[in-house]
Amino acid sequence: MDTSLTYDDVLIVPQYSELVSRKGADTSVEIGHVKLNVPILASNMSNVISEELCMKLAESGGIAVVDQFRSITGQVQIIENVKSKKLHIAGATGVTKDFKERAEALVVAGVDIVVFDTPHAHSILAKSAVSWCRRKFPNVLIACGNVVTPEGTKMLIDAGADIIKVGVGPGSACITRVVAGVGVPQFTAVSECAKVARKYGKFIIADGGVKTAGAFAKAIAIGADTVMMGNVFAGCDEAPSEFIVRDGRKYKSYFGSASAEAKRVRNAMDPAHKVYENEFVEGVSGLVPYRGSVSGVMMEYQMGLKSAMSYSNARTVRVFQANARFTRVTSIGERENNLDSKIEPR
Numbered sequence: 126m127d128t129s130l131t132y133d134d135v136l137i138v139p140q141y142s143e144l145v146s147r148k149g150a151d152t153s154v155e156i157g158h159v160k161l162n163v164p165i166l167a168s169n170m171s172n173v174i175s176e177e178l179c180m181k182l183a184e185s186g187g188i189a190v191v192d193q194f195r196s197i198t199g200q201v202q203i204i205e206n207v208k209s210k211k212l213h214i215a216g217a218t219g220v221t222k223d224f225k226e227r228a229e230a231l232v233v234a235g236v237d238i239v240v241f242d243t244p245h246a247h248s249i250l251a252k253s254a255v256s257w258c259r260r261k262f263p264n265v266l267i268a269c270g271n272v273v274t275p276e277g278t279k280m281l282i283d284a285g286a287d288i289i290k291v292g293v294g295p296g297s298a299c300i301t302r303v304v305a306g307v308g309v310p311q312f313t314a315v316s317e318c319a320k321v322a323r324k325y326g327k328f329i330i331a332d333g334g335v336k337t338a339g340a341f342a343k344a345i346a347i348g349a350d351t352v353m354m355g356n357v358f359a360g361c362d363e364a365p366s367e368f369i370v371r372d373g374r375k376y377k378s379y380f381g382s383a384s385a386e387a388k389r390v391r392n393a394m395d396p397a398h399k400v401y402e403n404e405f406v407e408g409v410s411g412l413v414p415y416r417g418s419v420s421g422v423m424m425e426y427q428m429g430l431k432s433a434m435s436y437s438n439a440r441t442v443r444v445f446q447a448n449a450r451f452t453r454v455t456s457i458g459e460r461e462n463n464l465d466s467k468i469e470p471r
């Protein structure tokens with residue numbers, strides 16, 4: 126049996142550096158024709174995505190994935206509006222039901238990346254959806270996930286995917302590991318899948334489990350080309366989530382796409398495709414800290430990555446990935462790293 130690690134299990138070890146300023150680090154990444162100045166995606170979740178968030182994120186150097194939990198027309202409308210401003214945008218679809226019609230509509234609307242999203246993508250359904258899309262649209266950038274193994278990654282690459290989305294269970298609103306006992310700690314999952322992607326010239330999205338710029342930097346360092354975040358963006362002004370003040374602290378609401386609450390919302394929006402709200406619940410709902418504007422968050426995460434790169438003597442993301450060295454943290458050491466061990470805010 127293997128031992129797997131997650132972000133909090135490791136730290137990036139500082140090395141001799143010739144970067145005299147963090148500003149000398151370039152955080153951009155190219156994925157096919159898509160250049161991201163900050164390699165961050167917003168999750169395709171209904172309480173994360175709004176047209177405003179898509180615009181602001183693209184203007185700040187990232188890219189949003191418009192969720193598949195709305196009508197095809199509604200999804201296409203956002204994509205067309207973002208593309209009319211010449212910004213980058215991705216769109217998601219599932220791998221069953223209307224997925225062909227939806228994927229086709231996304232491509233016609235000019236989406237930059239089509240994302241096939243299913244909880245277990247090392248599956249016949251994901252394989253056939255990707256190979257169908259690859260045959261139909263030979264030049265479109267195709268992403269598919271989620272997987273957490275080299276075998277899953279290889280299968281999706283063979284089916285025609287350019288970008289592999291990695292993560293089973295790390296998400297902050299995800300309870301797959303609790304209710305099904307399934308998953309792989311995210312740092313190891315990204316590392317293993319990235320080795321396969323690299324070998325075939327393909328790309329990795331590290332999806333879920335990132336709440337700090339430090340975890341984001343670790344994901345990139347171990348081989349992710351981009352990192353997908355849900356909770357962080359749900360906490361932003363531009364997300365359609367509800368703003369809540371409790372005991373003087375500011376929050377926004379957030380729920381997993383497989384939570385009973387998400388199913389209730391979807392049933393209300395689409396009564397024709399009703400699902401049982403309490404069946405296969407693998408997500409929870411709750412609150413996330415309020416984080417202000419998307420541009421502020423993107424600045425914070427970019428600065429964190431630049432800083433991490435300068436500690437590894439890396440001017441580019443590719444050099445960072447080649448140079449980065451890690452050390453394992455013990456549970457006592459983890460206490461020293463944690464915000465709880467730092468002085469109280471005033």
Ligand code: XMP
Binds near residue numbers: 170271294381409
């Ligand atoms: P973070 O940690 O950024 O994670 O909030 C966002 C990612 O979590 C996944 N996701 C889910 N996974 N049940 C799951 O198993 C759910 O209900 C659920 N909702 C979201 C998804 O990959 C997202 O990008």
